[in-house]
Structure formats: structure tokens, C-alpha cells
Amino acid sequence: MNKRILILGSHGMLGQDLVKVFEADQNWEVFAYDRDEVDITSEESLRKKIEEVEPAAIVNATGYNAVDKCETDEIEYELAKKINGSGPGILAKIAKEKGVPMVHYSTDYVFDGEKGEYSENDKPSPISNYGRSKMLGEEEIQKNTDKFYLLRTSKLFGKPGSSAMSKRSFFDTMIELSKDNSLLKIVDEEKSCFTYTPDLALETKKIIEEQIPFGIYHVINEGPCTWYEAAVELFKMIKISVEAVPVSSSEFPRPAKRPKSSVLLNTKLKPLRNYTEALKEYIFTNYESITNIRMN
Template sequence: MVRVFGSSAVPLTHQDIEVASLDSCLKLKEVKPEVIINCAAYHKTDECEDNPEKTFAVNTIGAFNVAKVASEIGALNVYISTDYVFDGKKEGPYYEDDQPNPINIYGVSKFAGEVVTKNYSGRYYIARVSSLFGVAGASGKGGNFVETMITKSSEVDKLKVVNDIVMSPTFTLDAAKKIKALVEMNATNGIYHLANEGACTWYDFACTIFEILDIDVEVEPISSKEFPSKAKRPENSSLASKNKLENRSWKEALEEYLQLKGHLK
């Protein structure tokens, strides 16, 4: 986000702002922002099941605090949300007007975060992304799926990857550019799905990474039941959009990512 917005962006980290505290969020006023992009989240989906208080404190109360401050200073409030607001039972991709029905605590807290963003901000965008990969990597999760697959392929002869969960990979650079475009075109308040075009399983995603990089490793498709986890995950959380923003396929985006990271010469 900071790379795309350039010198007009004031990057604030967790050390600068604790979103769960309204007092701390008041510091946002000091930078007099025209736009606040709230990327803060507690997103370790399995941990969230055991820590609902922290999950709601960051993802929901945090969204409420930021929305209140944004509204007081007349700033546009952009809340980054997730495909996990959906239950995954739909056939085909989810659009902005599909009804959320989250099936894990993380998803519930993010959906509630969307509701407070909508009802307490003056101007707002809810920007839903999914299965992020980006040059910076997720600080909380450590890297991203693409890097994990590349590293693992040099450590083992055979990889097992889940093939019964469908999602839409999102290149962070593309999502950030779309947010910038929404801001610049002064788009109306609302929900925007910002995933790259198309959908795949984690197995398909892994195979495509290895195909592009010409990495020879055996990949075995497995069921998510082989990796039991605390939180339920939607079987299909692919996103598509009714917005008119330019979108490219996740494969094209992946190629650019691999080039930027120096994996593809």
C-alpha cells in the first residue's frame, strides 16, 4: 500500500497505533489524513478460535475506533476485509452483494468489522481480499504461500497440498492499485472485491508456481481433512467483482510477483 501511494502515504505500524484503544487511534488525527487505510488485523485463523476477545478487540472494536476517528475528521475510511466472511457453500464465486455468513471467529469478527465500518464511518470502502501474496509478505504469518512452496520444494521430494478448498489468489500490488484507483475516482461508499480474476485450489496454485519456475517436485493433491485444524474454513471462498476496475488473472499477477522477487529471470 505504501509503495503504491508513494510519498503521500504515512505508514503507521502497530508500535504507533493500537487499534483496540480509542485513545491510541486519536493519534491518527495528528497526521490529518484524507484517507485512512486500516490494514490492522489479528488473522491467525486457528488461534482466533481460542482467543475470541483479542480477535474482536482488534478486528471489530479496532474497526469501530478507526471508523469513529475517520468520521470525526472527515477522512475516507478503507477497511481491509476478507473472503472468510462467506460460508463457502455457494457454487461459483462470491460477489459484493452476496450475503456473508462466516463460519469461524476470525470471519465473524471481520464481518462485524465491516458492519461498524459501514455504519460509523462517513465515507468508507470495504475492500475484500483473499489468499494474499506480495513482496512484503504478511508480517503476522511470516512470508506467504508462494515463498513457502518454493522453500519447501528444495527441502523435500514430495509435497502434499490441499485440493478441496477453492479461493482467488490476490496479489497485494494489484489490490493496492485498485484501492488507489477507487480513491482517485472518488468511488461511492461500499464493498469492493479486489481479488485477482479466477479461482483455484491450493494444489492448483502450487502446481502453477512450480510450472512457471520449472521446478521439478512431486505434488500430491490431498483433502483438507488430512490437515485437521481448529477453525472451519470455507470450501469455496472465490471472489469475483461487479466493479469496473481493471483486473488481471491470478496467473498473470503471479508471474509478475515471481519476477519482482527475482525468482523468474
């Protein structure tokens, strides 16, 4: 009998890649649902689906990610705390009752950015409401179950999800902007690591299958950089003549503070490939119009 995997948030950027990765393996039977089918904030909704599916493992790829909106709007912040915080805690409680391990994703935004680099054991100290909502999720999960994989990640990129709350990645935005602009001002701060969602999905599957010790892990592609440094790499790779101008984050004021440098250090797992290698693959498979990509 095949093992059953329950994936929540299946229409997001990461969720859709998790579905692909598990469906490609005949040893797994995939049960994948998005927010319109299972409500992460409702114990009744979660319990009903978990008892119906009887999964061998649960992967929670749901998330509220409107960083600036929840900084200024109290109603949005309450929603962020439910989706990112108390909801995952409810899920963890039910998972423990059923004896099922769970995977949950967190972010580098749980750190303040003052230290620059952060290991799995560093204490969170968020500087935004979004970061606080994600820290709440970490705390709720650790309080409610012992069988958890808490995977911190950062700057996701991949094919945009079909969910209404799914956002385009930085690289998609840069490619779009480069079509109509010969000069782009790009923030040369907020140093952290990019993460390719197909790589994160594969690593998630590997973690579940290898049954490594439960706990907190940092899963990111190698090669920490600022937004500006990543854009320069992208334009060089696809041979687009755009002048990238490095600027301070003060040029683009936003309601929520971002960590100046929140590089996640992976001290527990085998490193993933450099983000530039993953980016080449992403462009090659998703942008047919860009045929002159420099592949080496």
C-alpha cells in the first residue's frame, strides 16, 4: 500500500512543486488541497481532512505573505497571525494526536538582521508584524508536537502559483521590468539566500523519507546576495542590456522593516546547489522567448 501525503496550500508557488515532486514517485499517494478546500485556521476543517486522508505525513505550505499590508492594517495582521501562527499550531496539535509527522515552512524574517548570519539555533527576534506572525507559528508548532520539521527558507523563486495569494518572484518581476526600462534602481541591501521551489520541494521529500531527526532546519540555495547583486547576475545570464543601479532601501520606503542581512546558515543538511544554477534551470524551462541564456 502506498504512503499517503497530505499537502496543504497546493496552489501556491511551493505547494504546486511539492505536488509535482510527490506525484512523480509511485510510492506516494498525494492528497493536495488549497485554502478553498481546507481552512488552516479551522480545527474542524483540518481534523475532518486529516481523519479522511489518514496521511503518513503532513506538509503545510499555506502562508500569509503580504508583508507590508499586515504592517499597517490591524485586520490583516490578525489574519496573518491566524494563517501563519495559530493555524499551524492547531495542525500540530491534531498531527500529534494522530502520531503523524508534519513539515512547516518559516522564514529569515523571524530574525532582525543585526547579526548578519543565522544558524538554526539562533533565537528569533523579528522586526515586522509578518516576522512576528511567522515566529508565532514556530512557537505554536514546537509547543504542540514533537514530530515536526520546521524548515526556514528565504526569497523563494519558481513558477508563479495559481492561488490568489501567490506572488511573482523577484526574478520574474525583474525580467518584466527589463522589457520597458533601460535603467533600473535596485536595492543593494537585505542580503539573504534565494531558494528555488523545486529544490525545496525535493529536499522536503528527502527529509520525510530519510526520517532525519525532528527539529529546525535551514533549507536555501547557496550564494547569499542582495537584491541588486541577484539582478546583476540575472541580466548577465540572459544577456539583457539593462543598467542596474544599486540604491539604499530608503529609496523605496515600505511600511514593514526588512532585515539588513538575514543569511540563513545551513549547518545540518547537505547544501543545495548555488542559486545561479537553479536560476539558469528556471529561465531555461519557463522562458521560451529567452533563447540566448548563457548556460555556463
